[in-house]
C-alpha cells in the first residue's frame with residue numbers, strides 16, 4: 001500500500017465500519033479519492049473533512065448519513081478534470097486569476113458527469129453544492145437536461161440536502177483553506193462564523209443550529 005492509499009484507508013476505516021459501507025462501495029470510493037489525491041492533496045483532505053462533517057450533520061438532523069458522507073467525500077471530484085496549474089494557482093494568493101475562476105466554476109458539472117452512473121444521488125448533490133451561495137454556480141440552465149427535469153419531490157429533496165452539503169463545504173473552506181479573504185493565514189473562529197452567515201445567508205437557521213449543537217465551533 002503506498003502513502004496515499006494508507007492515508008485514505010486510515011481516514012476512512014472508522015466511518016466505513018460505522019456506516020456499514022459494503023466492500024464494493026469502499027473500493028469504489030477509495031478509487032475516486034485516489035484520483036483526487038493524485039491531483040491535489042489539499043482537495044483530498046478537504047473531502048475527508050466534509051464527508052465526516054456530513055455524518056455529524058446527518059446524525060443531528062436525523063437523515064441517512066450515507067448521503068452526506070458519500071457526497072462530502074466526492075463533491076469536488078470534478079476538480080480532477082481541471083488543469084493542474086489552475087488547481088495549483090487556486091492555493092496561492094494573487095496567482096489565481098478571474099479566468100481560472102471561470103474554469104474552476106465548471107467543477108460541479110464535472111462532478112455530476114463523473115458520478116452520475118454510479119452514484120446518481122451524490123452526483124446531484126455535487127451538482128448543487130455551489131447553488132446556495134451569493135455567487136452561485138453553475139447557472140441552473142446549464143444543468144444537464146435530466147437534472148433539470150427531476151420530479152418535483154426529488155428536486156425539493158436535492159435542494160434541501162445539498163444545502164447541508166453546501167454549509168459543510170463552506171465551513172471547511174472558511175476554516176481550513178484559503179477563502180479569498182485571508183490568504184496568508186487561517187481564519188479565527190469568529191471570522192469563520194461571520195463568513196458562514198455572509199456566504200450562506202439563506203441557510204441562517206441551519207447554521208445557527210449547527211453552532212448551537214457544537215458541530216460548528
Ligand SMILES: [Fe+2]
Pocket residue numbers: 075076107129130
Ligand atoms: Fe466545490
Ligand SMILES: [Fe+2]
Pocket residue numbers: 046050075076169
Ligand atoms: Fe468543496
